Amino acid sequence: MRSPRILLLPVLLIVGWEVAAYFIDNPFVLPSLSTVIPILIHPFSTEYTLGTGSLVENAAASLFRVASGFLLAAIIAIPLGIGMGRSRFLHDFLDSTIELLRPIPPLAWVPLALAWFKIGFVSIVFIIFIGAFFPILLNTIDGVKSVKKTWVEVAETLGARETDVLTKVILPGSAPTVWTGLRVGFGIAWMCVVAAEWMPGISLGLGYLILYAYNFGQTNLIIAGMVVIGVIGILIDQVFRAGERRWFSWRSLER
Amino acid sequence: MTLVIQDLSKEFPVPNQVPILALSTISLTVGEEEFVSILGPSGCGKTTLLRIIAGLDSATSGSITLDGETIDRRSSQMAMIFQEYSLYPWRTVIDNVTFGLEMQNTGKKPARDIAMKYLNLVGLAEFADRFPYELSGGMRQRVAVARAMAIEPKILLMDEPFGALDAQTRNMLQKELLEIWEKTKKTVLFVTHSVDEAVYLSDRIVVLTPRPGCIREIVENPLARPRDRTSPEFARIRRHVLDLINESSQPKEDLIVHPPSL
């Protein structure tokens, strides 16, 4: 059986953590598990979060920001990627600029975001947008290019017009790769939100929460926040993977 | 129904070089319910010819007319079956077959009925709700045939449809194709590089020369169907076609020492 094997290391780590916490005996460096778990099992309570929002409120704030930036990125990157995958001209026109901007880490945009959009929601959404945009765009271009020429020609010989080719061949044919781009893009967006919430003037969000906890020396709350960040990341990734299996299994099964 | 190809030539431009002449002065007339094979070695322009007829490519010069009307774009009178597997892997078998009907805005129910009719014809009705990855190569090409037939074209263009299959499956599909052809009486233009396949299937065999593809000879095949591949008449026609191919692949001066045919 597989499950005992995959659980072995996590169990060992938790045991090792407790043992280490016992000997270090300094909750600021390594708090005992017994001080972290109560925070996690009271996610709606503000008593455990030092007077700021509860875990759920903070998580909801982060998720809302990520969802906004991510959707904006998808709405712009997918049509643009389809255009660039289909049109040599558009590709050549935009490619060099995109290659220039792509290696800039999303967080390097923080000062500029502050200068442009001031402190607040828009700046955070902008950072997330930058993080999600490039993986979605590049995967969409790849997906469109991976659509077999024969698929398009079959459609043409069967009477398809331009729009039919787009909606009935290009879109479904590239969808699995676009989906991968969305999954990767969301993963990066989720990483960006935590750091973006360290911008000045933010007062809610999981990133804000763990920095706030640090300022109070509450390492148990830092770790609880990190656990929530990790769990939400895994859950959303699993949703994307479930969608992949549900809708796009044809790609891996196709010989 | 008459398809007339007249003086068709095709050049592919090559940057900074002389263009590749793929086809040269092809003239051919195909009539109602005829089964015509286009035979020639790989690279002689067979696919190019079929693509031009299907409207996927345009000729450099010459014309194609169907019942007097010029064909210079794709036409619903023709359907093409491609050499490589071309089913949409994200669609079930039946949804592949209804694709062309969707393009014509046929209603869902009538489209399904038509698709089932042609799936029955190719013997795959029970696989209607499967996906292409669940099918063997031979079954996939059968579905491709059903998909092409569903739009009820006058002419079926087939580009080495059985080329990727093993010999046994290939023979079976050839036999089935003839049965379908006899039932539906479509005109078939069938591209192949197999002499045996051409002689087994067709009423006439258009033998092309290697680059550039010109018509070497059009061989009539009067043998009654079903044809017996082991019969002496079959062997005689095959021999004749083989000779044509061997001749045309040799430089002209070598023809003097051409070996006597059996």
Ligand SMILES: Nc1ncnc2c1ncn2[C@@H]1O[C@H](COP(=O)(O)OP(=O)(O)O)[C@@H](O)[C@H]1O
């Ligand atoms: N799109 C193209 N561009 C340039 N040359 C081509 C193109 N398509 C085919 N050719 C050339 O035309 C010739 C005929 O090709 P093709 O029709 O595919 O031959 P066949 O189907 O008989 O094997 C070949 O020499 C091939 O290299």
Ligand SMILES: [Mg+2]
């Ligand atoms: Mg070919």
